[in-house]
Amino acid sequence: MSSIEATLEMTYICFETLLEIFDYKYEPTKLTEKESKSKLPLFVSFHKIKENKNTLRGCIGTFEKQKLEEGLKKYTKKAAFHDSRFKPLKKSELKNLECSVSLLTNFENAKNYLDWELGKHGIRIEFLNYHATYLPHVAPNRSWDKITTIQHLARKAGFKKDLNDNILNQIKLEKFQASKISSLFLDFLKAKKMDNFEF
CATH class of the missing domain: 3.30.1490.150 (Hypothetical protein ph0010; domain 2)
Structure with missing residues (x-):
């Protein structure tokens, strides 16, 4: 496996990318220096979690190595708004949203x-x-x-x-192989102390 593992902070960057599109201010999450310099293939996926159902809401990635932060932002936008299987994500859906980041290795x-x-x-x-x-x-x-x-x-x-x-x-x-991590938007809000978020 790669020495870079997927972390919650990477999912936070994905959620922050959505907030930026929805014109909501936030305190940016920083990657470690090692993560910032890394280039990896990656996938970003979103699921809707409601009443114990987990439904895919968008998933797009690349096998081309990406600078991590740029890749996370780019494929967040693609997965949320340009997956041809789904309509573009709406702000009202964030409350039920889960984000997963998969870093691909060992081809x-x-x-x-x-x-x-x-x-x-x-x-x-x-x-x-x-x-x-x-x-x-x-x-x-x-x-x-x-x-x-x-x-x-x-x-x-x-x-x-x-x-x-x-x-x-x-x-x-x-x-x-892949190093994968997932987090819920509501848990992201708690971690970032953004309890006043309006859906």
């Missing part, structure tokens, strides 16, 4: 489409001009086995047909 080319571990690895597949990725937590959260995960990932990539052995064996799979 390896797999021997075949089954050469990865559930829960440990995220995967990126490429075949027949299709490509898509899942972060490490996706398959375990949905109780998928490896084959089911590959099938869903192919659908996510836009492939509509069945995956036969011929196609499965054409899949190029890259596996990777």
Whole structure:
């Protein structure tokens, strides 16, 4: 794993990026010097937490190394406002929002489409001009086995047909690991002593 681990402060920077867009003043969170100088691939995702339901609200990232603070801000905006699967985030939704930051590390080319571990690895597949990725937590959260995960990932990539052995064996799979942290917007407000926030 990378020596840089995902921290709560990184999720705070994501929430502060949203506050800036909604014209709300805040005291900026600072990364450590080591974190500030680091460049890593990363993903930012938002979930809506309501009545014990956890619903994806946006998730976008990159496999290109990013300066950490710039990358967090850039992909916060993309995940919150430019994920084509969802409408742009509204200020009123912040009260139920959870932010997750995943820093990606340890990239390896797999021997075949089954050469990865559930829960440990995220995967990126490429075949027949299709490509898509899942972060490490996706398959375990949905109780998928490896084959089911590959099938869903192919659908996510836009492939509509069945995956036969011929196609499965054409899949190029890259596996990777991630350091992930999540926090709730309401906990962020408490940590930053912003209890007077108006939704």
